[in-house]
Amino acid sequence: MKFCNLCGSDLAQRVPAGDNRPRHQCTECNEIHYQNPKMVVGTLVSDDQGRVLLCRRAIEPRHGYWTLPAGYMENGETTLQGALRETWEEAEANVSTPALYQIFNVPRINQVYFIYRATLDGAFGCGEESLECQLFHQHEIPWDELAFSTVYHCLKRWFQHPNDHQVQERTIDYPARASS
Numbered sequence: 001m002k003f004c005n006l007c008g009s010d011l012a013q014r015v016p017a018g019d020n021r022p023r024h025q026c027t028e029c030n031e032i033h034y035q036n037p038k039m040v041v042g043t044l045v046s047d048d049q050g051r052v053l054l055c056r057r058a059i060e061p062r063h064g065y066w067t068l069p070a071g072y073m074e075n076g077e078t079t080l081q082g083a084l085r086e087t088w089e090e091a092e093a094n095v096s097t098p099a100l101y102q103i104f105n106v107p108r109i110n111q112v113y114f115i116y117r118a119t120l121d122g123a124f125g126c127g128e129e130s131l132e133c134q135l136f137h138q139h140e141i142p143w144d145e146l147a148f149s150t151v152y153h154c155l156k157r158w159f160q161h162p163n164d165h166q167v168q169e170r171t172i173d174y175p176a177r178a179s180s
């Protein structure tokens with residue numbers, strides 16, 4: 001961040017009065033531009049055969065790798081609304097009975113994930129941000145081609161503890177690719 005989006009002047013790093021850490025502050029109008037963590041919202045969608053819906057990414061980062069339908073939350077929506085929107089945008093899937101399942105803190109890159117579990121409701125397709133979307137049994141999961149370690153941990157938990165539907169919070173060091 002270099003310029004004030006209110007007046008266009010240069011920004012400086014300063015600790016504002018009453019604050020305890022440096023912020024981007026405008027050198028002209030003194031507006032403080034806070035930067036806070038981003039929310040990633042998504043779903044773990046399963047069908048009545050116990051398969052899980054994954055999307056192969058058509059965008060960077062991790063183009064070509066498999067992920068749960070998920071993305072950045074938008075202004076004006078709830079975490080659930082965002083998760084369902086992403087599920088439609090990436091997999092053209094409608095779901096039923098969504099329930100919060102997994103929270104991931106990723107402090108190193110300032111992200112928090114909210115993953116809902118849900119049941120596939122009808123058919124699905126393939127959204128513009130996906131190369132393909134597919135249902136996988138556990139033994140079919142492309143473990144070495146998962147986009148993010150959050151996806152890896154979520155899938156591992158789902159298949160290893162199928163009856164554990166509690167909301168779980170977990171901190172992830174870095175969401176790089178995880179091997180199996």
Ligand SMILES: [Zn+2]
Binds near residue numbers: 004006026029
């Ligand atoms: Zn300004």
